[in-house]
Amino acid sequence: DAKTTQPNSMESNEEEPVHLPCNHSTISGTDYIHWYRQLPSQGPEYVIHGLTSNVNNRMASLAIAEDRKSSTLILHRATLRDAAVYYCILRDFQGAQKLVFGQGTRLTINP
Amino acid sequence: EAGVAQSPRYKIIEKRQSVAFWCNPISGHATLYWYQQILGQGPKLLIQFQNNGVVDDSQLPKDRFSAERLKGVDSTLKIQPAKLEDSAVYLCASSFFGQGGDEQFFGPGTRLTVL
Numbered sequence: 502d503a504k505t506t507q508p509n510s511m512e513s514n515e516e517e518p519v520h521l522p523c524n525h526s527t528i529s530g531t532d533y534i535h536w537y538r539q540l541p542s543q544g545p546e547y548v549i550h551g552l553t554s555n556v557n558n559r560m561a562s563l564a565i566a567e568d569r570k571s572s573t574l575i576l577h578r579a580t581l582r583d584a585a586v587y588y589c590i591l592r593d594f595q596g597a598q599k600l601v602f603g604q605g606t607r608l609t610i611n612p
Numbered sequence: 613e614a615g616v617a618q619s620p621r622y623k624i625i626e627k628r629q630s631v632a633f634w635c636n637p638i639s640g641h642a643t644l645y646w647y648q649q650i651l652g653q654g655p656k657l658l659i660q661f662q663n664n665g666v667v668d669d670s671q672l673p674k675d676r677f678s679a680e681r682l683k684g685v686d687s688t689l690k691i692q693p694a695k696l697e698d699s700a701v702y703l704c705a706s707s708f709f710g711q712g713g714d715e716q717f718f719g720p721g722t723r724l725t726v727l
Contacts, residue, residue: 537716543720543721544616544718544719544720545655545703545705545716545718547715547716547717550715586654588654598643598660598667598714599660599668600655600657600716602655602656603654605654
């Protein structure tokens with residue numbers, strides 16, 4: 502499975518935008534870029550995914566570099582509820598469908 | 613829509629005892645996953661079912677762990693006998709097709725403590 506690299510932790514302030522980076526230099530053409538987050542004492546929850554183009558949904562935006570070797574999850578206006586561990590995961594749409602989680606980025610939101 | 617249900621939420625056992633966890637996926641979801649999450653780490657896949665067949669169990673310690681998916685719906689994960697290093701949160705997830713673009717829905721997990 503292709504690997505991703507994320508900062509161990511990040512900190513931001515409430516109501517400010519947050520940009521969470523992810524490097525995936527060995528990404529293949531058939532890999533989707535998925536983001537999940539895990540709030541304290543809960544199971545992971547899906548945030549967003551994309552293949553080549555930038556994606557938006559009600560939770561976040563995903564900006565994918567033109568060469569697809571990196572991506573950024575954007576929370577437009579962070580709230581305290583967004584404090585969680587964020588995982589960037591590559592998932593081959595042709596092969597096995599499991600999620601391979603790394604360490605993720607622990608996001609702290611200051612009031 | 614009801615989410616993925618798991619029980620029990622917490623379990624404390626002595627080492628060498630056995631334990632079983634139950635999962636009820638979202639209705640209509642063909643693919644079911646069991647993950648193990650050790651404190652401070654990301655979840656790790658133990659086994660994946662497509663309907664009632666096993667797709668991937670490469671990381672399941674088969675000498676002590678077993679899992680089944682009855683009639684392609686509910687699933688049970690068993691550990692027998694448990695070791696101290698099995699202390700973890702066991703997460704069940706399901707998805708509609710199990711394809712690469714599919715969203716996985718996770719349950720709340722079962723926190724296992726082995727003493």
